[in-house]
Amino acid sequence: MTLHAFTTSFLLIGLKWYAQVRPQWQSLTIARPVVVGATAVFLASKHYLDISLYAFGYWFFENASQLEDYESALYFSSVTYTTLGYGDIVLTDGWRLLCGLQAMNGTLLFGWSTALLFLLVQRLWFANLAPETSGEFKKYLNQLHHS
Numbered sequence: 001m002t003l004h005a006f007t008t009s010f011l012l013i014g015l016k017w018y019a020q021v022r023p024q025w026q027s028l029t030i031a032r033p034v035v036v037g038a039t040a041v042f043l044a045s046k047h048y049l050d051i052s053l054y055a056f057g058y059w060f061f062e063n064a065s066q067l068e069d070y071e072s073a074l075y076f077s078s079v080t081y082t083t084l085g086y087g088d089i090v091l092t093d094g095w096r097l098l099c100g101l102q103a104m105n106g107t108l109l110f111g112w113s114t115a116l117l118f119l120l121v122q123r124l125w126f127a128n129l130a131p132e133t134s135g136e137f138k139k140y141l142n143q144l145h146h147s
Contacts, residue, residue: 001105001108001109003046003049003050004046004050004109004112004113007042007046008112008116011039011042011043011116012144015035015039015120015141015144016141016142016144018035018141019141019142032124032125035120035124035141036117036120036121036124039116039117039120040117043113043116043117046113047081047106047109047110047113050081050105050106050109051074051077051078051081051106052074052077054077054080054081054102055070055073055074055076055077055078056070056073058073058076058077058091058095059072059073066089066090066091066092067089067091072089075089076089076091077102080099080102080103080106081102081103081105081106082106082110083103083106083107085103119144120144123141123143123144
């Protein structure tokens, strides 16, 4: 959760910076999908980082009893974090509680990311924006950072 809070703060600072340096020739028609797309890629990469960190923990500390290699640990971590839970790999009793916590964490963080993307889309597409030359794009991204 703390890692997600830091990366989300970093993302909002980046969005604010982009609003300030966006070339004047770039229209909102181009800027909106770029901002939302880049935000989605950033958040997906962050989730993959979470999955990878959990996988490393499983692989390193579980001593590979059920996880033959890091790829198996990454697979197990992915299906746990996304709550897919195939059940083809099951860890020992001592690790089952952590698996439940990872699934809960993944659910909460996906919800957090979805809320952030929803807010961004709402601010960029559905707000009554003045003409682009009035600086409304910067205003709405700055408000996003302070929300």
